Amino acid sequence: MRYRLDLQYFSQEKTEKASPxxxxxxxxxxxxxxxxxxxxxxxxxxxxxxxxxxxxxxxxxxxxxxxxxxxxxxxxxxxxxxxxxxxxxxxxxxxxxxxxxxxxxxxxxxxxxxxxxxxKYTPESIAMKxxxxxxxxxxxxxxxxxxxxxxxxxxxxxxxxxxxxxxxxxxxxxxxxxxxxxxxxxxxxxxxxxxxxxxxxxxxxxxxxxxxxxxxxxxxxxxxxxxxxxxxxxxxxKMEGDPLIKSKRRQKQMDMAMQRMMQEVPKADVVITNPTHFAIALRYEDSEMAAPVITAKGADFVAFRIRTLAKQHEVILVENKALARALYAQAEIGDEVPEELFKAVAEVLAYVYRLKNELM
Structure with missing residues (x-):
C-alpha cells in the first residue's frame, strides 16, 4: 500500500519539461x-x-x-x-x-x-477573474x-x-x-x-x-x-482521443466509405460474384479509362448488399468464383483490374455487352 502511494506521489511531481x-x-x-x-x-x-x-x-x-x-x-x-x-x-x-x-x-x-x-493577442490574460x-x-x-x-x-x-x-x-x-x-x-x-x-x-x-x-x-x-x-x-x-470515441469515429468513417461505395454500384457495368461469399462491381468507360475499374467490393454481408443493390438497378450479375476471389484479393476499390486478369475480365465484359445488345 505504501509503495503504491509513493508511486502516486512521484507521478504527480512536476519533473517533466512542458510539452509543445x-x-x-x-x-x-x-x-x-x-x-x-x-x-x-x-x-x-x-x-x-x-x-x-x-x-x-x-x-x-x-x-x-x-x-x-x-x-x-x-x-x-x-x-x-x-x-x-x-x-x-x-x-x-x-x-x-x-x-x-x-x-x-x-x-x-x-x-x-x-x-x-x-x-500574440491573449484576451484571456486580461479577462476579469x-x-x-x-x-x-x-x-x-x-x-x-x-x-x-x-x-x-x-x-x-x-x-x-x-x-x-x-x-x-x-x-x-x-x-x-x-x-x-x-x-x-x-x-x-x-x-x-x-x-x-x-x-x-x-x-x-x-x-x-x-x-x-x-x-x-x-x-x-x-x-x-x-x-x-x-x-x-x-x-x-487526450490528444490521441478516448478509445471509445476513436472507435465511434472509425465506425462513422467506415459507414461513410460504405455509403459512397454503394452509390457506385448502380453505375457499374457488371457485378462478379462467388456467388455468395464475394461480390466485385466493375465499371469501364472506353473514352475515360485505360482499363476496367473496381468501384465496389465486399465479402459475405457486404457482398449480399452489393448483389441486392445491383439487382434493384438491373446491373448484370455474373458468377465466376475464381475471378471474383482473385479480384477481391489482388485489387482495392478505385484500382484498375490487374494486368494478369485482363483476359478473364474482358471475356466477362464482352458477355455483358452482348447480353445488353440482345435485350435491347
Whole structure:
C-alpha cells in the first residue's frame, strides 16, 4: 500500500519539461517568459538618447512658452473666461511637443515585448477573474518566494542606481556649484546635459541588470509550466482521443466509405460474384479509362448488399468464383483490374455487352 502511494506521489511531481501543447496553452493564458526590466531599460535608454537630438526643440518650446506667458498672458485679467483659453493653448502646444517622445517610448516598449514573447493577442490574460481579487491569493503572492526575489531585485536596483547617480553628480560637482554664476541659457543647457547623462547611464545599468533578470524569468517560467508524468500521460491520451470515441469515429468513417461505395454500384457495368461469399462491381468507360475499374467490393454481408443493390438497378450479375476471389484479393476499390486478369475480365465484359445488345 505504501509503495503504491509513493508511486502516486512521484507521478504527480512536476519533473517533466512542458510539452509543445502545454507551452501553447500557457501562452494563450498570457504565461510567458518576460522581464519587465528589459522593457523599462530599453524605453528609458531610447527616450534619453532621443532627447539628446530633440532637446533643442524642447528647450526652444519652453523658452517661447515662458516668453509668451510673461509678455502676453501676464497682461490678461485672471478670471474664468481667460483661464480656460490659456490652459487650452498651453495644453495643445505641449501635446504636439511631447507626442514624439511618447511615440518613441510606445514603439520601443512594444518592440521590446515583441522581441521577448513575439506577437500574440491573449484576451484571456486580461479577462476579469474573481481569483485576481481574492485576498487569500493576494497574500500568497505577496509572501511568496517570487515576491521575495522581486523585493531583493528592487533593493539592488535602487542601491546601484543611487550609487551611480551620486557618482555622476560628485564628478560634476564643480560645474553644479558654478551654475549661479552662469546665464540662464548656459545653466539650463548644463542641467539638461547632466540629466541626459544620468538618464542614459541609469538606463544602461538597468539594461545590464535586466539580462540576469530575463534569464531568471525564463527559468521560473519553465519551472511554472513543468508537468508531472501523469500530466504527460493525460495529455497524450487526450490528444490521441478516448478509445471509445476513436472507435465511434472509425465506425462513422467506415459507414461513410460504405455509403459512397454503394452509390457506385448502380453505375457499374457488371457485378462478379462467388456467388455468395464475394461480390466485385466493375465499371469501364472506353473514352475515360485505360482499363476496367473496381468501384465496389465486399465479402459475405457486404457482398449480399452489393448483389441486392445491383439487382434493384438491373446491373448484370455474373458468377465466376475464381475471378471474383482473385479480384477481391489482388485489387482495392478505385484500382484498375490487374494486368494478369485482363483476359478473364474482358471475356466477362464482352458477355455483358452482348447480353445488353440482345435485350435491347
Amino acid at each position: 501543447k502545454k507551452r501553447q496553452d500557457a501562452r494563450q493564458k498570457g504565461q510567458v517568459a518576460k522581464s519587465s526590466d528589459v522593457n523599462t531599460a530599453l524605453v528609458m535608454l531610447a527616450v534619453f538618447l532621443f532627447m539628446f537630438f530633440y532637446g533643442r526643440v524642447l528647450g526652444e518650446y519652453l523658452h517661447d512658452m515662458l516668453q509668451h506667458v510673461y509678455s502676453e498672458y501676464i497682461l490678461w485679467d485672471v478670471n474664468e473666461a481667460s483661464i480656460i483659453p490659456i490652459f487650452e493653448e498651453i495644453a495643445l502646444e505641449s501635446t504636439f511637443v511631447l507626442i514624439p517622445i511618447m511615440l518613441v517610448a510606445m514603439v520601443i516598449g512594444f518592440g521590446a515585448s515583441a522581441v521577448q514573447v513575439g506577437f 474573481l481569483e485576481k481579487i481574492n485576498p487569500i491569493s493576494g497574500f500568497k503572492r505577496i509572501f511568496s518566494i517570487r515576491a521575495l526575489v522581486e523585493l531583493m531585485k528592487s533593493l539592488l536596483k535602487i542601491t546601484l542606481v543611487g550609487i551611480l547617480v551620486f557618482s555622476i553628480l560628485w564628478i560634476s560637482l564643480d560645474s553644479l556649484l558654478f551654475l549661479s554664476q552662469k546665464s540662464v541659457e548656459t545653466g539650463f543647457a548644463e542641467v539638461a546635459r547632466l540629466t541626459g547623462i544620468i538618464g542614459v547611464s541609469v538606463a544602461m545599468l538597468l539594461l545590464f541588470l535586466a539580462i540576469p533578470d530575463y534569464i531568471y524569468q525564463k527559468y521560473d517560467h519553465e519551472k511554472q509550466i513543468r508537468m508531472s508524468k501523469q500530466d504527460v500521460k493525460d495529455e497524450h491520451k
